[in-house]
Amino acid sequence: MRSPRRLPLLVPVLLCALAVLAARPTDGMDGDGGSGTGTQVARLYADAARATRQYEDGRREAEAQRSKALEYEKRLDRQRQKIDAMHEDLGRIASAQYRGAGSLPLTAQLLLADDPDGWMRGQRALDRADMAVNNAIGRSLRAEAQLAADEAKARATWRALEERNADLAELKKEIEGKLEAARARLDGEADASVSAGSCPGAVRPDPPDTNFGRDWVAPVETYTLSASFGSGGARWANRHTGQDFAVPVGTPVRSVGAGRVVKVSCGGAFGMQVVVQHAGGYYTQYAHLAAVAVDQGDRVRPGQWVGQSGSTGNSTGPHLHFEVRVTPEMGSALDPVPWLSQRGVAL
Known part of the structure; x- marks a missing residue:
């Protein structure tokens, strides 16, 4: 059975952190023991950014595998050609196994041999023919089994990659939906606080990595x-x-x-x-x-x-x-x- 096109090589699973992201609570306490929409937004913002990075990493990984998949498909084609050639060799060997130098089968040559040496030569020829047939059959069977295993592994790998990318896209969409709702609540709460002249306390989410390696940065990352x-x-x-x-x-x-x-x-x-x-x-x-x-x-x-x-x-x-x-x-x-x-x- 021929394998479908665009079959990638095995790729490392880099997206195992998805389960952690999906299960991570976003309504928990903030770093100072308080809670609030600002903390939820901060955590959801970080989760959304992380999910987006992993989604894009998955897409890039899939694209990188496409060139490898083409090379892998060529290898599978070469395997198929070798198997076809083996089948042709088997046919030729089987035809020649029972024929000698003339038109008589080898078994007839053995019966008509005039001396023991001739009989032994015929027997050795027959043994070599049997061995050649058995070896060719063994190589063909092994090649066919390896081809089937490779094709099944490639199909399973491609399906897993597509499923993970679909899961990432769904997770990204879910987090962004939660983030949009939390942003709307935060915006409303902020306007109410300012209108009332009562500033809320500092929101202190889990501190992000601030080791930028430089003394000055832009005030926002994407804008x-x-x-x-x-x-x-x-x-x-x-x-x-x-x-x-x-x-x-x-x-x-x-x-x-x-x-x-x-x-x-x-x-x-x-x-x-x-x-x-x-x-x-x-x-x-x-x-x-x-x-x-x-x-x-x-x-x-x-x-x-x-x-x-x-x-x-x-x-x-x-x-x-x-x-x-x-x-x-x-x-x-x-x-x-x-x-x-x-x-x-x-x-």
């Missing part, structure tokens, strides 16, 4: 740049004083460098916000947040989460408003894009 420094619009009294990053509600917001948190507040045009002081007399502001992950006075590292993006305050949609200042207050802003570029961060 679309929107309103830029100095741009005009009806939303601002004068000019825009920062750089906006369009990101979904709940996106982790990171401190761009090492420093100390000098302000955590909610209310007013910036909604929930965090201000961090850095060496050299610079300050960075992270505004319109839906949740904060630090308290005033905390020391932060490059890339450490300081909050989660939102749409609180004077905002028409979820985004991060990021400013660089030379004082902790408004009115001393610098263009953040060249400031970050000078520190090795290209936006």
Whole structure:
């Protein structure tokens, strides 16, 4: 039986962590013993990112196997050709087994032999013919059995790879659905808190890896740049004083460098916000947040989460408003894009 096309070689199963992701609770307590939507969003965000990475890894692995699958199919074709050739050899050997140099069968030659030597020569020829037939049959049977095993293994491997990728896609969809619902709750809770003038406490999810190996990073990992420094619009009294990053509600917001948190507040045009002081007399502001992950006075590292993006305050949609200042207050802003570029961060 011929195997289906596009059969890959055996691939390592890199996706065993799916079961952990699927079973992982997302409604548990946060790092400080509290609970809340912000913590759920943070954990779901991390789970969604992890599931997405594994899904993409699985897709890349499948693509990498396709070239190997073509080579493997060629090998199977060569095996089939060898088996066909063996079958032809068997036919020729069987035809020649009972025929001698002339037209008489070998058994007749033995009966008509004039001397013992001739009889022995005939017997040896007959034995060699039998051995050749038996060896050819054995090789053919072994080759056919190996071919069948290889084809079955290849089909099973391809089915398993496709099933795992389908499971990954379903898991990714499920997590993203939960994340979207949690983001909506977080956005509503944040607006209610700001309207009431009662800022929620710091959400402290499991700390992510912040060993970036560099001193400065972008404030969010994945984003679309929107309103830029100095741009005009009806939303601002004068000019825009920062750089906006369009990101979904709940996106982790990171401190761009090492420093100390000098302000955590909610209310007013910036909604929930965090201000961090850095060496050299610079300050960075992270505004319109839906949740904060630090308290005033905390020391932060490059890339450490300081909050989660939102749409609180004077905002028409979820985004991060990021400013660089030379004082902790408004009115001393610098263009953040060249400031970050000078520190090795290209936006």
